[in-house]
Amino acid sequence: MNSIFKRTYSYWFLLPAAIIYFIIFILPTIMSFFFSMTRWTLSDWEFIGFENFITFFQEQSLSIGFKNTLIYAVVTCTLKVALGLLLGVLLTSKIRTKSYLRSVIFFPTLVSTIAVGIAFSMMMHPTQGVINTALAAIGIDGPDWLGDTRIALLSVAMVDVWKGLGFATVIYIAGILSIPAEYYEALQIDGGNSWHKFWNIIVPLSRPATNSVIILAFIGGLRSFDLVWAMTKGGPGFTTDLIASIIYKQYQGGFYGLATAGNVILFLVVTALAFPLYTYLNRKEVDL
Template sequence: MAPAAPAPSEHPPPRRQRGRSTRSRYPLWFLLPGGGLLVLLFVVPTATSFYFSLTRWTLFDSTFIGLENYATFFQDPQLFGSFVHTLVYAVITSVGKVLSGLALAILLNGRIIARGYLRAVVFFPVLVSAVGIGITFKVLFDPFDGLINRVLGIVGIDGPGWLTNPDLALTSVAMVDIWKGVGVSTLIFMAGLVAIPRDYYESAHIDGATDWQRFRFITLPLVGPATMTVVILNVISGLRSFELIWTMTGGGPGFTSDVLASVIYKKYQAGLYGLSTAGNVVMFVVVAAITIPLYRWFRRREVAQ
């Protein structure tokens, strides 16, 4: 005997309507506070900066002059040199922080004595003011009375003029920048390493993989998202560097350690506010033109893997 067909429901389920109108707008209200802060603290100041870069302005008056500020800025004889110095400084500090941050993260994630204390020591320079660190190392790098050259003199090495030699000034500041900022890179890499399942390492160990093979084929690929974050943050920081360079060298000797930010600050000091605002816009465009393609390249590699 065939089973009886089920009776139709007295209240059939409502038909789902198609279209975006059925989506609840309730979650969008949670975006309003963050969106409002984004508009207030980023969009409005950015748009205002673009406008004032087209004017000759003071605190009480402004005159629209079009692209004259940009023309003057690009005619500055210091511009090309400062742009090259900015790129060199960003490359040195970014590579240094990525490599040393990854090495320290692997070390501090291992089973070593006083691991918690060493983690705090590595991160401590991040908490100290860049101006304070710059002044301190300016004293330490003094070619005559500085502690570094005195220590080198004890072992028979004639210390160079770290901040007075045109060939060493920018690199010396970059080394201090790496020391100060490597803690953030280390922290991000440590978080990425902790997220890697231990099963992968155990399986590789059973298969006879060496330490280098485990690092090459497990750690490096799976720590990719952390690497992308570290590289992008450090490239942006390097391109926008100012505090350490200004407190340690002031852009000198001569103009050999001038970067875009220090050139822009000198325009502010001279009272050329519109010209310096145009310089800020140029630096914003340079940072965006470098970091956005870099981010997309990392994303494509992550998807390909």
């Protein structure tokens, strides 16, 4: 009996965390899958099988939402990786103001997403916004950033990049600073220049940081809602509608079961795209 207790002793310390994880994540997930197959209100429910899923896939705006979500995720992820790496290199160099610049770059991450969305929707106003006013001062006729169907989604994506770039940069800074100094010393002995340092040392050896940024930014883009809703509410038309905003509109209309089914579909889509990407990136990761 004592031997069994000794073998299981350490696992008892995991029990509080396991209970919290079950209550906060596992249980709501199971309930979501169940209620996605019901027609429910706050006081009653009726089991209807896969009818909600069929209805959700018949939504006219769903194909646009899927396309917009994928474009949004790819654009924001790509820019956060590229700009985050460049800023990470800059802010780990020998410039004097790097500590100040690090705080400036990271500051937008601390600001509420809703506040950022409201502020930028005012700044991007076609006639009264500060951006077009500044462009007009130098003789450039600024576009309707959030009203033009051709650029509305990309305009919101740029704001998302501005807000999330600081977090990506911090990850890159940590990754670059973890590279052993011996690599730089060997490159210097071989007569390498700054480009060789960047391409042959920083890029491959900061791959773990790159993988983290890609996964976090891509999943964040697929799940994005609050910034889009604060800036455009999915408009004009369905131009900036993402899957999450379509789901929210179903909740607003009182179709709770249908919206829950949409959340399950979003969960499955994110898992189906993110898990293979995570596996692929980890397979190519360079060990220091």
